[in-house]
Amino acid sequence: MPSTVRSRARERNSVLGRPEFMSLNHPPTRGAAASGASETRGKSKRPGQIKQQTSQQSEEPTDSGSKDRRESNKMPEEDCMQLNPSFKGIAMNSLLAIDICLSKRMGVCAYPWSSWGGCRSMASLVALTGHGITWIIGTIVCLTRSNTLAGQEVLVNLLLALILDIMTVAGLQRLVKRRGPWEMTPGFLDCIAMDVYSFPAAHASRGAMVSKFLLSHLVLAVPLRILLVLWAFLVGMSQVVLGKHHLTDMVCGFALGMLHFSLMESVWLSSNTCQALISISTLSWSPLF
Secondary structure, eight states, X not given: OHHHHHHHHHHHHHHHTSXXXXXXXXXOOHHHHHHHHHHHHHHTOOXXXXXXXXXXXXXXXXXXXXHXXXXXXXXXXXXXXXXXXXXXXXXXXHHHHHHHHHHHHHOTTSSTTSTTGGGHHHHHHHHHHTOHHHHHHHHHHXXXXXXXXXXXXXXXXXXXXXXXXXHHHXXXXXXXXXXXXXXXXXXXXXXXXXXXXXXXXXXXXXXXXXXXXXXXXXXOOHHHHHHHHHHHHHHHHXXXXXXXXXXXXXXXXXXXXXXXXXXXXXXXXXXXXXXXXXXXXXXXXXXXX
């Protein structure tokens, strides 16, 4: 009997020594008391606070759901704009691609090792005859040598037309900033004339304007007229052959040169005005005498 009593007591002690019965043997600690108090406080919350929490939790998924809906509504429109471009955009991109391809193929004198690299010096000489600095210097020299009023009138208007052409083309090139078909560094004269970019072609604009100006104000024979028109075309094409301009740059340059000629015809300076400008430039103007 005493042995059975002892064994039962040992079993009770071993059962009470398990982890789940430790709280029955030891008094509660401060941490446990604090956690119990927090649990009781959480249980004793008001129903109004519980409702507010549930409403906030329910609002959060609705806000995220509305954002997802907005993004899902926006994304298909952007995808449609990218995957379905307009006919105008397709046509413009196709024309630009054709222009670049043809311009690169026509740049046969772009480098000395190109297919027509031996004709590079000849193409550069033709381009020099249509350079803005060349024409401005030549016009000033002819103006100082001219003795007739009619000749001075034509030369002064031609000089103003050249200045207008250079300034307009430089402004448009700075605005568009289109590069040529081949990577070409502008030369010294090009930097002086501000002919740095590709669109519009300055040589083509100047060739068209000068040829039309001379055909309108000079009496020339038919062969000279044909040669003058051919010269303007070769000046524009020389820049394409040298790889500095695209074909569209040359075409727009010709159109811009004709526009400059029409503008100068509308604001043509008279002989008296030209003589006054010459007197001011030579510092021999005496309006008080």
